[in-house]
Structure formats: structure tokens, C-alpha cells
Amino acid sequence: MYLELQKRLGGAIRSVLKEKYDLELESVPLETPPDLRFGELATPIAFELARKLRKAPKMIAQEVVAALGVVEGFAGFEVAGAGYINARLDRGAAARVIAEVSDSHPFAGEAGERMGRPASAETNLPAEQDRGHALVEHTSINPNKAAHIGHLRNAILGDTFVRLLRAAGYKVDVQNYIDNTGVQVADVVVGFLHLEHKSLAEIRALIADRELRSRGAFYQGTTSVVPQTQPNQQGASAPEAVEPIDYYCWDLYARTSQWYTSGTNEENEARKRLRYDTLHAIEHGGNETAEVAELISTAVLRRHLETMLRLGIEYDFLPRESEILHLKFWEAAFEQLKKTGVLYKETNGKNAGCWVMTRPAAAGRPGAETTDGETDEDAKVIVRSNGTVTYVGKDIAYHLWKFGLLGRDFGYKRFFTYPKHDCWISAMEGEAVHPHFGGAQAIYNVIDSRQADPQANVIQALRGMGHAAEADHYTHFSYEMVALTPRCAVELGYDVPEEDRSRPYIEVSGRKGFGVKADDLIDKLIAATRAEVDARQTSRDEAGRQRIAEQIAIGALRYFMLKYTRNSVIAFDFKDALSFEGETGPYIQYAVVRIRNIFRKGGTTAEAALAELAGLAELGLYVSGEANEDIWALWLRAGRRTQVLEQCLATSEPAYLAKHAFQLAQEFNNFYHRHHILTEEDPARKTFLLATAAIVLRELMVTLTWLGIESPEAM
RNA sequence: GCGCCCGUAGCUCAGCUGGAUAGAGCGACUGACUACGAAUCAGUAGGUCGGGAGUUCGAAUCUCUCCGGGCGCACCA
Incomplete structure (x- = not known):
């Protein structure tokens, strides 16, 4: 809802500026005012134009407001402060839009189901249903030891981003690269x-x-x-x-x-x-x-x-290094790299006899510009003097394949069966009939930030080979590591040197066997949630309690890994990870359960509540006025889902959606305590309150599904 | 030495392309269950946004510099 109104208002202001001042602006900055008193949308554009037009911002703002006249969906505009232009929505109309945005069956179905491509109505992204073919690589754990919490962050970030891409209309292949020969x-x-x-x-x-x-x-x-x-x-x-x-x-x-x-x-x-x-x-x-x-x-x-x-x-496909080696991917890439001049044979200096590549220009200085005959000592070695290829070389070949530029393909074999599809693995001689992977238009590599340099090398190679479009659509989806707090390390029985105890965190190390295994953490979470569920759900059977405990445990874990933005180091501590209160997954799940209880107790359903809302005249009355500001704020947030989704995609940052879900749940809980729905005596107002709960339920469930978190039937 | 990331409340973190009085969770303290089940809610206390300079009508946000912490810079994968 927000996106559309933003576009409309931006367009209206642009045409006013064009008409009145003959100014052509790329875009108009629009923001959410700090308080609903200032309206629902605002722009500080008048400040920017003040110098150019040699006029006071306030004057410009007044002129723009006067010229704007009537814009569909808006109740009016006003000037505030030193020159802000504030826009007020036609709340009744906006509320109708928010209520109507829905997918085909928002309340039914398993929330944890594998996300297919949803109906366009759900994402409210008209005319952009097919955005192309994306490939996401994540997890990629060396297959020589158990997964640990660092790998969990990788996989949860990657998986969530896959769900977001699919929700937005991308066709997505999920790959898990297996370095089985390292x-x-x-x-x-x-x-x-x-x-x-x-x-x-x-x-x-x-x-x-x-x-x-x-x-x-x-x-x-x-x-x-x-x-x-x-x-x-x-x-x-x-x-x-x-x-x-x-x-x-x-x-x-x-x-x-x-x-x-x-x-x-x-x-x-x-x-x-x-x-x-x-x-x-x-x-x-x-x-x-x-x-x-x-x-x-x-x-x-x-x-x-x-x-x-x-x-x-x-996952959909598991490409392995053994096949990249034996199917001679590198040899094919090598030819292309030589032909395009990206690789050249060094004859002088420390790298003499190697095939090397110029490194990406450093941000500070261009540095790596080799003039003829000069030796670039800083060049990256791709083929050693003994003729063997380095890791980056193999990675270049693999990425040419990802974009469909290599001219070779894997063999494919079925490897693992999921309830609804098969996961394939690379093979020398695969099955005759198989799906085709690779040849994507955009790729995302979920790899920790320490690999930034090698990733930059691969992008540089692609660009150098003339694949500029592919290089532009290559995203190193980087994130910081999960480390242990010293306290946690001690708790786990590791020998922590004295000088490390005052540090903020200690790096996990597979080589040292130092870390928290993924399955151990999951088991621990389930045990903790199970204890809570047993205490609360006394009349429920064993299997039911276990299922709910697992849903809550997984919700807690996934939310925990998603609430931090990517480039903040997570200092892992059991106290935080095992928390089910405050900004956590279970908090959001609990809001969902609460709303379901309201409908159960009230003997109605969310669908029925929304259907009844359609018959409610004067909807605007219920979302206007001093007493209803909090409810209107809740509706507004409910209308932001696609805006937040787009923000997540644009920045490759799932944390924004996690935050959105929490804030929506939080505002609902506030609403829940302030307005008692089922005892409301005015039938029209009761209809409105029930519809409010229905909309929040719909939004929370869709959002949680995008985050890979299920909604338990009870808590 | 070069490059990247981080420094915001006691702790853990948000803060959107610079914009109106800096937010949340946890912890501390005060309150709210004859229930749409409190894994909840309300309230109080708590911040020189690491220091300094600059750009700007306006800086937590952009630039420079310094301080502190982390991580990369192999003919290792």
C-alpha cells in the first residue's frame, strides 16, 4: 500500500515542480514523519530547492501545496516547521486498500511449507511477477565435520533471502557448494x-x-x-x-x-x-x-x-568440486581467460612462470595499472608455476557456469528426497532426465565477509572477460561471523586463556573443535521450549506438544540469526539464544496464537471478519480521531509489507523484515491490551476491531512464512 | 604497510537514499491476571551517538583525521 501511495505522491510533486519552476527531478525524497500528527508521508524537498530557487523553504512549500490540489488517496497537504510538506492520507480509502491486499488463502495452509511463488496479489507487485532467474548459493560447509552455529547463520540468512526472492516473483535455484576434495x-x-x-x-x-x-x-x-x-x-x-x-x-x-x-x-x-x-x-x-x-x-x-x-x-542442487575438477571446467575457463587477456603469463619477479590476473583496483589508489613491460608484483596468481590451478581459478570456472557462460555442464543425480521435491547432486555420469541448473541472470553468494577479496577477484575476472552485466548481478551476500562470548566458551568447558577473557568475543574454530554444534543447539532449544509447552499445554498429547515445542524452538533460532544486520558480529551466548521473551521469534508467534484464540473464542474466522468489514460504512471514522491514532498506526504498519520486502531485496538485508514482524506484533499486543474486542458492545465497532485482528494475523503469517518461521496452533 | 568492517543507554542491537523531540530488547525499579491465556502490557531511571575538524539551512548518517576493536591481504584450499 505504501509503495503505491509513495509513487503517486512523488509523481504529483514532480509534475508540480516541473510546471511551476521548470525543474526536472529524478525523484522526490519521501519519508515517514516521526509522529502521525504530521501526517503519514512527508518530504523535505523545499529545503533542497531553497538555494536553487532563491526562496525561503517555507514559501516554496506553501506554493507546492497550493499547486498540488487534489491527489487521489490523499486527504490534504500542509506545511509544517520550517518548510516540511506533510501529506495526510484519506484514511478510509487507505484502510480499504490495506484490508483488501491479500493472497488467495492467507489463513490456510502450513506456514512452514516450502514457499512456492505466491500469487501476485499477495505481494502486491503488479506487472512484476516474473523478475527473472536468480541463483542463491548458501551453506557450503566443508563436508568433514558437524555444522556449527556459524554455518547456521549462513544457511538461515541464505534460506530467508531465497524466500524473499521467491515472494517477490523471482525463480530461484538454491545451491549448496560442496568442497569434497579440499x-x-x-x-x-x-x-x-x-x-x-x-x-x-x-x-x-x-x-x-x-x-x-x-x-x-x-x-x-x-x-x-x-x-x-x-x-x-x-x-x-x-x-x-x-x-x-x-x-x-x-x-x-x-x-x-x-x-x-x-x-x-x-x-x-x-x-x-x-x-x-x-x-x-x-x-x-x-x-x-x-x-x-x-x-x-x-x-x-x-x-x-x-x-x-x-x-x-x-536445496535444489549440490555442485561438488570433484566434478568441477574431473569435468574439466577449469580447462574451459582457462581458454576463455587467456583469449580475453584477463590472464597473462608473468615472466619476471616473484611470480615468474605463473598465469596471473590484475587485482581489482583498490578503493584508495588505482595501484594495479600495469604499464607495458612493468611487473605487477601485486597480481593474483591463478595458475602456479607448476601448472596447477588455485582456488580462485576454480571459482571463476564455477561462476562462469552459474551464468551459463562456460559451455559445459554437470551430470546430475538425485541425492536427497524432500517431501515435495528432490535435491540433485553433481555427477560424472548423471541420470538421463534431469532438471537444468545454472544459466542464472543474477547470483547471490552467501559467504562470510572474510572471503571478500577472493569474491572480488571472481567478479573482476568476469568483468575483464567482458561479462559486465553478469558482474553487475553478482552479489557477495556477506555477513560477519558468529563468535562465542568468553563466558559461553568457559561454560562449554573450553580452556580460555586469561588474555582472551576480557575480549568481546572469541572466534569459533573447526580446526580446534571449538564451537557450538548446530544440532546440539537445536536440541537444547527444543528441550527448553518443550519444558514451557509441557507446563502450559497440559491437556495436549505428547506428539502435539513436541510439534509445538519444535516450531517455537526453530522460530526462536531463525529469528535470533535474522535480527542482527549482516555486518554485525554475533557474540553467541546461550542466555540470549534461549530467550523466548522480548524481541524474539516466539514473541511474534505468540501474537499469532493470541489472534487465533480471539477468533476461536468469538466463534468466527478471520475471513469472515474481513468480509464483514466490506459492509461497514464510514470506515474512516474508526481510523481517525485522537482516540484511534494507535489503531491507525497499527493499520499503517500492516500496510508496509511489500515496502519492507523491497527494501530487504534492494539491500540484501533480511533483518528489516524480521524487525517489521516484531514491530507489528508489538503494536498488536499493545492494541490487544487497550481494546477488548469480544466484549465490545457496538456491533459496528466490534466488526472493525475483529477486522483489525484479522489483518494483523494475515500480515504476521505471511511475514513469518517469509522468515521461515511456522505459526504454532497454541502456545 | 595496504584494504574492508565495527565503535549509539549498564548489556545486546536498530536507526531507511543526511531531515522534525536519538529507538527497541534484555537487565534494574513500580504497577496490571474473577483471562480475547501474563512467552503479555503500562510506567520510571538510564545516552558528550569513540574524540576532533569540515561540508550543509540541517550530521548518529557524508568527507578528513586521530583513538580503540575485529577481519582480510600466499605459487593454502
């Missing part, structure tokens, strides 16, 4: 083969056993969006629970990392050699070491998908 996997392979001295057969048996006996077995083939957690103590016939494979690897990876540096100098040298020999065997493929790597990385990957599914996060 050093991290090699390290765990070294651990299995050389620390634990296990054979291929033993490793295979160990993984099979863990998949059977660990919680992983319980998530397999589940039909529920959020699988039931497996209560370890219950079910006497269940086999003895055992740590899942990703937990096992978590410890082994940490042990191996330590092992590299814990021997004598000679031993350490040998161990390092072993490490790189193992890495190269894995990269090369076709040997037993590579087979071990494949087994482990696939088993751990499966666990990651299970963990993420608990949060309602699904």
Missing part, C-alpha cells in the same frame, strides 16, 4: 587412515553403523517438514544411540589438526607431506584414498542436509 576433507581422511589406522572396509562399516544407529536414521525419509527429534531415552526397542558421523569427524578433525604440529620437527614434516599427498590423491581420484574421502564427505553431507531440514532449509 584440505579439510583430506585432514579427516588422514585421521581415519593414519591416526586410527582404519581400512576402507572398516570405514564403510563404521559409517553404515552410524547412519543406522544415530539420529540420522530418524530423519531419513521423514515426511514432516521439521522432523521429530529422537528422544534418546524413550523407545526401549531402539538400538543404543551413538554419535552421528559428523560428530565423530568433528573430534577426529580437531585431533588430526593438532597432530600435524605435535611431533618432533621431523615427524611434523612427514605428517605435512602425508597431508598433501592425501590431498593430491583425493583431487586426482580413482584410488582408495579418494574412495575414503568420497564415503566420508557424502555421509557428512547427508548429515548437514538433515540438520538444515530441521530448520526447514532445502
